[in-house]
Amino acid sequence: MTLPADPSRAPAHLKAGRTSTQYVLIALAVMAWAGLLAGAGEWAARREISALVDEVRRSLEVQTLTLRGTVARYKHIPFTSGQQNDISGLLTLASRNMPAHLAQDFDESNPLLNKYRQNPEVVELLATHPLQETTDRVDVYLEDINRRVGSEALYLMDAHGWVLSASNWNGDPSFKSDNYRFRPYFKQARAGGMGFFYAVGSTSGLPGLFFATPVQVGDTVSGVMAIKVTLTDVEKTWEQAQSPLFLLDKRGIVFLSSKAHQLYTATRPLSAEDLADLNRTRQYDTGANSKARTFTRTAWTVDQRPDEVFQRIAMQIDGHDKEYLAISEPLPEFDWTLMITADLAPAEQARWITIIMGTLLSALLLLGTLLWRQRETRMIYLRRLREELERTVGERTKDLAESISFRKAMEDSLQTGMRARDREGRVIYVNPALCEITGYTSEELLGRLPPYPYWHPEETEKHWADNEAALKGQAALTGYEARYRHRDGHDLYMMIFTAPLIDGDGNHTGWMSSMVDITAQKNAEERQRQHAIQMQRTGRLANMGEMASTLAHELSQPLMALVNYSGAAKGFANKGHTELLNETLSDISEQAQRAAEIIARIRGFVRQSTPGFQPCAINDIVNNVIALMRPEALQQKSRIVTRMPDELPPIKADRVLLEQVILNLVLNAMQAMSDRFPADRVVTIETGREGDRVYARVWDTGAGVAERDSQALFQPFFTTKADGLGLGLNICRTTMELHGGRIDFANRPEGGAMFTIYIPVEP
Amino acid sequence: MNPNNLNLYIVDDDQPMRKSLGALILARLDGFAVQSFESGEAFLDNAHVDASGIAILDLRFDDVSGQVGRMSGLEVIQALNDRKSPLAVIFPCGHGTIPEVVDAMQDGAVSWLQKPCSEDVLLGTVQAAKEKAQSIAANRRARHAAIEMWGRLSDREKEVAPVIARGMSAKDTSRFLTNLDLQRPIDHRTVENHWAKIRAKLDVANSNELQRFLTSYFPELLEDQSKS
Numbered sequence: 001m002t003l004p005a006d007p008s009r010a011p012a013h014l015k016a017g018r019t020s021t022q023y024v025l026i027a028l029a030v031m032a033w034a035g036l037l038a039g040a041g042e043w044a045a046r047r048e049i050s051a052l053v054d055e056v057r058r059s060l061e062v063q064t065l066t067l068r069g070t071v072a073r074y075k076h077i078p079f080t081s082g083q084q085n086d087i088s089g090l091l092t093l094a095s096r097n098m099p100a101h102l103a104q105d106f107d108e109s110n111p112l113l114n115k116y117r118q119n120p121e122v123v124e125l126l127a128t129h130p131l132q133e134t135t136d137r138v139d140v141y142l143e144d145i146n147r148r149v150g151s152e153a154l155y156l157m158d159a160h161g162w163v164l165s166a167s168n169w170n171g172d173p174s175f176k177s178d179n180y181r182f183r184p185y186f187k188q189a190r191a192g193g194m195g196f197f198y199a200v201g202s203t204s205g206l207p208g209l210f211f212a213t214p215v216q217v218g219d220t221v222s223g224v225m226a227i228k229v230t231l232t233d234v235e236k237t238w239e240q241a242q243s244p245l246f247l248l249d250k251r252g253i254v255f256l257s258s259k260a261h262q263l264y265t266a267t268r269p270l271s272a273e274d275l276a277d278l279n280r281t282r283q284y285d286t287g288a289n290s291k292a293r294t295f296t297r298t299a300w301t302v303d304q305r306p307d308e309v310f311q312r313i314a315m316q317i318d319g320h321d322k323e324y325l326a327i328s329e330p331l332p333e334f335d336w337t338l339m340i341t342a343d344l345a346p347a348e349q350a351r352w353i354t355i356i357m358g359t360l361l362s363a364l365l366l367l368g369t370l371l372w373r374q375r376e377t378r379m380i381y382l383r384r385l386r387e388e389l390e391r392t393v394g395e396r397t398k399d400l401a402e403s404i405s406f407r408k409a410m411e412d413s414l415q416t417g418m419r420a421r422d423r424e425g426r427v428i429y430v431n432p433a434l435c436e437i438t439g440y441t442s443e444e445l446l447g448r449l450p451p452y453p454y455w456h457p458e459e460t461e462k463h464w465a466d467n468e469a470a471l472k473g474q475a476a477l478t479g480y481e482a483r484y485r486h487r488d489g490h491d492l493y494m495m496i497f498t499a500p501l502i503d504g505d506g507n508h509t510g511w512m513s514s515m516v517d518i519t520a521q522k523n524a525e526e527r528q529r530q531h532a533i534q535m536q537r538t539g540r541l542a543n544m545g546e547m548a549s550t551l552a553h554e555l556s557q558p559l560m561a562l563v564n565y566s567g568a569a570k571g572f573a574n575k576g577h578t579e580l581l582n583e584t585l586s587d588i589s590e591q592a593q594r595a596a597e598i599i600a601r602i603r604g605f606v607r608q609s610t611p612g613f614q615p616c617a618i619n620d621i622v623n624n625v626i627a628l629m630r631p632e633a634l635q636q637k638s639r640i641v642t643r644m645p646d647e648l649p650p651i652k653a654d655r656v657l658l659e660q661v662i663l664n665l666v667l668n669a670m671q672a673m674s675d676r677f678p679a680d681r682v683v684t685i686e687t688g689r690e691g692d693r694v695y696a697r698v699w700d701t702g703a704g705v706a707e708r709d710s711q712a713l714f715q716p717f718f719t720t721k722a723d724g725l726g727l728g729l730n731i732c733r734t735t736m737e738l739h740g741g742r743i744d745f746a747n748r749p750e751g752g753a754m755f756t757i758y759i760p761v762e763p
Numbered sequence: 764m765n766p767n768n769l770n771l772y773i774v775d776d777d778q779p780m781r782k783s784l785g786a787l788i789l790a791r792l793d794g795f796a797v798q799s800f801e802s803g804e805a806f807l808d809n810a811h812v813d814a815s816g817i818a819i820l821d822l823r824f825d826d827v828s829g830q831v832g833r834m835s836g837l838e839v840i841q842a843l844n845d846r847k848s849p850l851a852v853i854f855p856c857g858h859g860t861i862p863e864v865v866d867a868m869q870d871g872a873v874s875w876l877q878k879p880c881s882e883d884v885l886l887g888t889v890q891a892a893k894e895k896a897q898s899i900a901a902n903r904r905a906r907h908a909a910i911e912m913w914g915r916l917s918d919r920e921k922e923v924a925p926v927i928a929r930g931m932s933a934k935d936t937s938r939f940l941t942n943l944d945l946q947r948p949i950d951h952r953t954v955e956n957h958w959a960k961i962r963a964k965l966d967v968a969n970s971n972e973l974q975r976f977l978t979s980y981f982p983e984l985l986e987d988q989s990k991s
Contacts, residue, residue, distance in 0.1 A: 557777050560879055564783030567882030571790025
């Protein structure tokens with residue numbers, strides 16, 4: 001098995017040492033990413049800018065409309081108000097009375113000289129009757145209109161520029177008696193056109209928009225009606241705007257702005273001509289006696305990028321350096337240019353926010369990726385580990401399963417029963433063969449403590465002893481035999497081998513026993529033994545009982561026939577059938593003869609099978625019997641104990657018959673002990689001399705003979721055995737009588753039956 | 764030989780027994796024609812086993828010492844049973860249990876004779892067997908006669924008879940039979956006609972007698988009817 005030794009070493013790309021190519025790649029990736037971020041910032045900024053541009057454009061539209069609206073509102077006021085009759089009357093009167101020197105042109109090259117305010121001659125002229133009367137009326141009229149229209153001033157000039165009447169006739173300052181022929185609007189109107197001019201009022205010092213229209217008396221222009229409108233409203237709205245707005249005249253001079261410090265600055269260089277013109281028209285003179293002035297350049301830097309529809313303007317506002325986006329809208333009808341700006345800070349903010357957010361996002365992404373990679377690496381490692389483990393487990397499982405199935409097959413194929421027990425004797429394992437042999441299921445056996453169900457009830461003692469020995473480790477290595485009982489009740493003979501069960505730690509945990517079913521072998525042995533006994537009995541000893549049985553059956557036939565014949569004879573005698581009677585009587589004697597023959601056969605058989613009387617030693621006869629009985633004793637699990645003194649006188653006897661008698665007694669003794677524990681099954685044979693007789697005594701440890709049965713013991717056909725014929729003891733007695741001896745019976749006080757045979761000593 | 768004598772067969776593998784038994788019966792009983800056989804095979808081959816009579820079967824029924832290939836007494840009884848023999852059988856047996864199978868023999872035709880027994884017991888058993896044989900013969904004759912009489916009935920009468928035997932009126936019978944087979948409706952007057960013929964042919968006076976007749980000889984007909 002190979003496992004990745006260390007997770008940190010597993011993925012090559014996370015190793016400490018990187019190749020330069022990887023560095024380059026990483027650098028490139030970082031740069032690309034930075035570029036991407038910058039691009040995103042740029043995109044955000046542009047998006048913001050485009051929003052700003054839109055805003056500015058909308059603002060431009062609004063402001064343009066406002067301006068145009070303002071102009072449109074006042075444009076026609078001068079003309080309309082000039083239609084009043086008093087005005088033409090006043091103009092006529094004034095031109096008639098105007099002194100000649102006041103009626104000539106001023107030197108236009110000297111605007112300062114040309115300015116002439118509150119000319120005393122004009123004041124006087126206007127105060128003269130009838131002018132004054134008309135002037136007063138016109139003044140009131142103009143004042144009324146001016147108030148209604150909301151303009152700053154409405155005033156009437158004669159053809160030479162003298163203000164004859166003004167709405168601010170009683171104001172301070174008043175335009176009355178001033179001369180404005182130097183103003184372009186006057187000139188334009190005087191020439192018959194529409195005068196339009198923005199300027200700082202030379203009288204009031206307030207900037208305003210001037211409109212002027214010619215007032216015609218007959219066909220000639222005899223006066224000019226002018227109106228001055230301040231742009232205060234516009235200025236006020238501009239002041240509220242966050243970003244500065246600029247209104248530029250045709251020369252690029254800022255004349256209206258929300259930012260006062262930029263007022264009257266030149267956005268582009270002014271030519272000398274322009275400058276002269278400005279001075280002459282006193283367009284932006286802020287004071288009555290101001291000198292010829294120069295115009296400073298507007299304090300900003302303008303940056304026009306080729307791909308942008310707007311300009312970038314950097315300037316100081318309220319002490320801060322700021323950059324603005326500016327869009328200019330020309331107003332051709334006024335020769336103005338309206339410039340509206342928007343703070344570029346939001347765009348920059350958007351850019352940086354995007355970049356910062358992007359960076360943060362990237363960092364997060366990177367972090368996430370790294371974490372994910374790390375996790376992935378870890379997971380790959382774990383997965384490989386798991387797969388490795390699974391593979392190993394699989395292999396092991398397969399090995400185990402194979403070994404288990406191998407073992408199982410082995411166990412199942414075993415004919416030998418296997419049983420494992422723990423040290424207390426609790427059954428912890430049995431193989432199928434054992435179940436098969438004993439007839440119990442493994443469920444019935446597992447967990448059982450002794451006595452086990454298959455123990456033979458007649459050998460419980462031996463089982464306990466064997467079991468104890470086995471659990472003590474004293475069981476013979478060569479195995480021991482045990483008689484078991486199959487569940488269905490038949491007996492089993494087992495050869496049992498026991499070995500200690502040692503666990504993996506070397507502890508002795510119990511015992512493993514293998515059990516070989518030797519029942520068949522045992523049974524074969526048993527049959528062999530039985531056969532041998534049978535042979536001995538019938539062949540050599542001519543078992544009298546069986547012979548008697550056969551003879552009894554044979555005898556029954558002639559006896560039955562005798563009964564029938566005698567019945568028939570009775571009938572024939574009664575009926576007087578003499579012939580038949582005779583015949584029947586012959587049959588009777590024939591059957592009686594037949595019965596006698598059978599009995600003779602018994603005699604002959606007995607005689608034939610015995611070699612006759614001869615001197616012999618009783619101990620030899622007993623030893624012979626013991627030798628003959630050994631297999632039977634083993635089978636019956638009985639012991640035969642002898643007590644025989646060496647020096648006994650010989651007797652004259654038929655050896656075979658005497659052996660048969662003793663054998664019968666021993667057999668009876670063993671059968672009487674079959675309900676005793678094997679250890680208690682003892683047959684004792686004692687020999688000895690009593691006067692002129694030799695005796696042999698056989699006793700057992702059985703239950704003895706009941707008192708009422710003891711009288712009948714030697715009667716023919718008396719038996720206490722289910723399959724006995726009741727002839728054994730009877731024949732024994734006959735045999736003993738044949739030997740001039742006898743047979744006695746007594747119950748022993750210790751229990752058990754005792755038979756004694758007496759044979760006379762050979763004289 | 765008197766032809767009215769009852770056949771008596773002695774089957775015994777022991778010659779003196781055969782002969783002595785024959786002599787006894789001959790000397791003490793009248794009205795028997797005695798024949799003896801030494802084996803079951805000889806008996807089954809030569810005796811009139813289909814005629815009334817008595818058989819004393821004294822054959823060893825196990826093969827402990829019997830000759831191989833010879834029938835035991837039980838086998839002979841089985842053979843007689845298979846041939847529906849009307850013989851009354853006497854089965855002498857010794858100590859021990861009576862084989863249970865023999866108990867189930869038809870008509871209870873087998874009597875047991877415990878051996879050994881006195882002549883009187885034997886003769887009494889033979890006498891009883893004679894009566895049994897006669898009763899079996901009478902039963903057989905009656906059955907034969909009944910079958911013959913029944914055979915004279917027409918098919919339709921055979922259908923009508925069991926219904927009437929159950930105590931049904933002619934109308935009920937006609938309704939019952941019509942319901943039984945709608946293809947062959949029967950009118951109650953026709954039933955009356957059939958019933959009259961049945962009475963004549965079976966020699967019965969009323970439905971009770973008819974029922975007894977059928978119960979005795981053709982109980983299966985009554986069962987079939989009640990089932991349907």
